[in-house]
Amino acid sequence: MIETLFPFGEYESRVQKVRKAMSEEGLDVLLILGSRQWYRDHYIHYIANYDVPDHPSMIVLPLDDEPALLICDEWDLERARERTWIADVRSASDLAKDMVETLRSRRLGTGKVGIAGGEGLGYTALEAFPLNLYTAIKEAFPTVEMDSASQMMDKIRAIRSPREIEVLRKASKISDIGAEAFYATVREGISERELWTEIWYAMESAGAQDLHISISRGPGSFWPHPPSSARLSKGDVVCLEFSPRFHGYFTQANRMCIIGEMTREWRELCQMAIEVRDAAIESILPGVMACEVVERIVKLVAKSQLGTMDIGGAHRIGHGSGICLDEWPALTSVSRTVRQEGMSLAVHPIIYVPYLHSLFILGEYVLVTKDGHEVLTRRQAEIPNV
Amino acid sequence: MFITDSEFEGRIVRVRCDLMKPRNIDLLLVYADDVFKPGNVRYLTNFDVYAMYAMVMLPSVGELSLTFGLHHSAYLVRAKEVARADYFRGTKAPASHCRELIDEKGISHPLIGLVGTREMFQCMRTDLDKLFPDASFHDITVDLERMREKKSKAEIACLKRSAIIAGQSLRALKAHLRVGSSEQQLIAEAGMAARHAGADVLTREMIRFRVASGDVAFRSLGPVTDRILSEGDTFAVEISPQFEGYRTVLGRTYVVGNSTLVESELSRHIGSIHHQICMSIKPGLRACEIALQAKGLFEKAGLADYVKGSIGHGIGLDPEECPRLDLNDETLVEPGMALVVRSAAHGVFLADTILIGKNEALILSSE
Numbered sequence: 001m002i003e004t005l006f007p008f009g010e011y012e013s014r015v016q017k018v019r020k021a022m023s024e025e026g027l028d029v030l031l032i033l034g035s036r037q038w039y040r041d042h043y044i045h046y047i048a049n050y051d052v053p054d055h056p057s058m059i060v061l062p063l064d065d066e067p068a069l070l071i072c073d074e075w076d077l078e079r080a081r082e083r084t085w086i087a088d089v090r091s092a093s094d095l096a097k098d099m100v101e102t103l104r105s106r107r108l109g110t111g112k113v114g115i116a117g118g119e120g121l122g123y124t125a126l127e128a129f130p131l132n133l134y135t136a137i138k139e140a141f142p143t144v145e146m147d148s149a150s151q152m153m154d155k156i157r158a159i160r161s162p163r164e165i166e167v168l169r170k171a172s173k174i175s176d177i178g179a180e181a182f183y184a185t186v187r188e189g190i191s192e193r194e195l196w197t198e199i200w201y202a203m204e205s206a207g208a209q210d211l212h213i214s215i216s217r218g219p220g221s222f223w224p225h226p227p228s229s230a231r232l233s234k235g236d237v238v239c240l241e242f243s244p245r246f247h248g249y250f251t252q253a254n255r256m257c258i259i260g261e262m263t264r265e266w267r268e269l270c271q272m273a274i275e276v277r278d279a280a281i282e283s284i285l286p287g288v289m290a291c292e293v294v295e296r297i298v299k300l301v302a303k304s305q306l307g308t309m310d311i312g313g314a315h316r317i318g319h320g321s322g323i324c325l326d327e328w329p330a331l332t333s334v335s336r337t338v339r340q341e342g343m344s345l346a347v348h349p350i351i352y353v354p355y356l357h358s359l360f361i362l363g364e365y366v367l368v369t370k371d372g373h374e375v376l377t378r379r380q381a382e383i384p385n386v
Numbered sequence: 387m388f389i390t391d392s393e394f395e396g397r398i399v400r401v402r403c404d405l406m407k408p409r410n411i412d413l414l415l416v417y418a419d420d421v422f423k424p425g426n427v428r429y430l431t432n433f434d435v436y437a438m439y440a441m442v443m444l445p446s447v448g449e450l451s452l453t454f455g456l457h458h459s460a461y462l463v464r465a466k467e468v469a470r471a472d473y474f475r476g477t478k479a480p481a482s483h484c485r486e487l488i489d490e491k492g493i494s495h496p497l498i499g500l501v502g503t504r505e506m507f508q509c510m511r512t513d514l515d516k517l518f519p520d521a522s523f524h525d526i527t528v529d530l531e532r533m534r535e536k537k538s539k540a541e542i543a544c545l546k547r548s549a550i551i552a553g554q555s556l557r558a559l560k561a562h563l564r565v566g567s568s569e570q571q572l573i574a575e576a577g578m579a580a581r582h583a584g585a586d587v588l589t590r591e592m593i594r595f596r597v598a599s600g601d602v603a604f605r606s607l608g609p610v611t612d613r614i615l616s617e618g619d620t621f622a623v624e625i626s627p628q629f630e631g632y633r634t635v636l637g638r639t640y641v642v643g644n645s646t647l648v649e650s651e652l653s654r655h656i657g658s659i660h661h662q663i664c665m666s667i668k669p670g671l672r673a674c675e676i677a678l679q680a681k682g683l684f685e686k687a688g689l690a691d692y693v694k695g696s697i698g699h700g701i702g703l704d705p706e707e708c709p710r711l712d713l714n715d716e717t718l719v720e721p722g723m724a725l726v727v728r729s730a731a732h733g734v735f736l737a738d739t740i741l742i743g744k745n746e747a748l749i750l751s752s753e
Contacts, residue, residue, distance in 0.1 A: 053608055123509070
């Protein structure tokens with residue numbers, strides 16, 4: 001019996017949108033690649049409801065024919081067939097060879113091929129397409145043209161359906177549980193690793209099926225990093241980012257605390273961080289361009305004369321987050337993307353306080369609604385000290 | 387750190403002497419990303435590739451460079467903290483740095499060795515071809531992976547620690563295994579125990595779990611779900627924690643609540659076959675002979691249908707390494723190798739990690 005997360009109609013609707021976009025882009029077939037590592041199975045999840053266990057998998061989605069799902073983990077074939085609505089699920093002992101055979105069997109050896117999945121870190125899906133797969137297509141179909149379909153897919157999946165929003169609400173509750181565990185556990189003398197372990201346990205127990213947590217601890221180790229055995233000490237500014245994944249969907253929250261006495265100076269800095277976060281969230285409205293929001297926030301931080309958002313690269317106050325941990329649209333000073341109803345964003349302005357060599361990062365997960373926005377995580381009212 | 391600086395230095399010397407020099411390789415490029423074989427890069431630099439690509443550039447003489455995808459300056463800070471390299475660069479286009487290295491040495495028509503590049507980003511290979519119209523390329527992936535097959539004392543120590551962590555993790559899981567528990571909760575407990583015991587904790591993949599529960603007779607293990615366990619359910623779990631990059635695998639199957647006589651007998655029977663397979667592994671045998679032996683044991687027990695392809699493989703810095711324990715692999719099993727052996731029949735899943743000693747094999751798991 002097939003058990004998909006959403007009703008079949010939802011996946012049908014997604015495929016219809018993808019095919020419409022393919023037609024507009026002149027694509028005859030879309031190849032969607034995915035693997036488990038670093039959550040790169042997002043499009044496979046989105047289209048096929050399949051969570052890749054290990055080795056890469058691929059969806060072959062023709063414009064005018066039935067799709068096929070090729071999976072390299074042969075032992076997972078049966079489970080894959082139970083999870084996906086795609087009827088043609090095949091084991092692929094040699095993904096390059098099986099991909100070519102599938103394309104041939106669907107008479108897709110000419111025209112234009114779109115590539116999606118595997119993109120990120122500045123690489124388009126076509127740039128990041130594995131060499132063996134790229135070469136196999138070039139050799140089997142010399143006249144075929146390949147193009148990245150990342151942007152096309154980004155725009156489709158960035159607008160959440162009502163059912164997706166319900167999943168994101170539940171995922172946001174898990175972020176809140178992570179935040180509770182953080183505040184219940186953090187204290188002077190605890191190691192980053194011990195703190196991280198408790199938070200991880202709390203979120204995993206609450207249903208997180210995957211997790212990403214990073215820690216920033218100024219002034220000693222202020223860049224976000226994986227947990228170390230270093231112990232929290234007086235004067236530390238501790239920032240944590242929690243990103244649980246629930247049924248294939250990520251949300252994100254950023255929390256922080258001060259180790260030591262809350263002096264007047266700390267109070268002012270914390271108040272600034274809260275005001276900046278609130279201003280960033282209040283600016284998330286449909287029809288507004290990202291760069292306009294970021295510019296306002298940068299000016300607000302500069303006006304405080306307490307910190308700066310100049311930490312290298314474009315100023316950034318957040319990003320999309322949903323089927324991918326960090327996805328389009330970016331909320332940066334160079335992004336001209338307009339917010340649309342249905343987008344879900346991790347809003348977390350990053351403020352650097354130079355004389356403390358520390359970051360102040362507070363963030364919430366925000367849904368863009370018809371008339372404004374809704375904060376899905378429990379907004380943190382103040383920054384505590386321990 | 388179990389793997390010392392001098393051990394890393396020794397590895398670089400071996401690669402240069404045993405792999406590069408005999409082939410006249412001027413520059414060796416070792417590629418990895420978080421999907422494809424991160425072990426090769428980690429072996430040479432201790433860099434744990436995640437969320438990006440990484441490439442080691444090792445000239446026949448001179449400094450070792452490490453390039454990687456740079457999402458954020460934080461990655462450069464981290465790379466310098468954990469990796470052993472002489473030069474670090476965050477770049478989207480590593481081929482340019484390769485060209486710099488070759489030009490510095492004034493080599494024309496260089497011979498460039500490649501490891502792990504079969505699955506590299508195609509744009510990187512395109513760049514290499516563009517920037518090196520005068521070069522020859524020679525893939526030596528298999529040679530480096532063969533070099534890594536036999537583990538050093540320090541590597542074996544890491545594997546043993548990983549096995550201890552797996553055992554502690556399994557014990558924590560067993561302590562919570564009861565009617566009404568969910569797969570999710572059990573794995574949370576097991577994961578917690580593994581982290582407290584010292585498992586690597588950068589990403590979730592560093593402590594891998596695969597489970598199946600319910601009527602699992604005809605199913606395979608897969609990702610964790612939120613299924614609640616009932617009386618009589620079978621619960622199968624495979625735990626694979628990483629310690630300083632090195633992994634082992636431990637797999638066991640339980641019945642929730644009271645098992646029937648048939649279930650107990652079946653479990654003992656398959657456990658016995660699995661144990662015989664593990665104990666039959668000796669240095670000097672070929673991988674295909676081990677697979678054939680295992681096939682024979684299953685056939686003798688009337689379980690021929692359950693023998694499919696490979697019964698295991700090497701393990702270490704990568705979750706799957708050479709050799710493959712199947713009928714096609716003629717690799718000689720030698721002391722220092724670490725192998726995973728899996729047996730599955732009638733809903734009983736078992737997996738153990740075996741260390742090949744001088745005269746016999748040692749099962750690393752204590753559970």
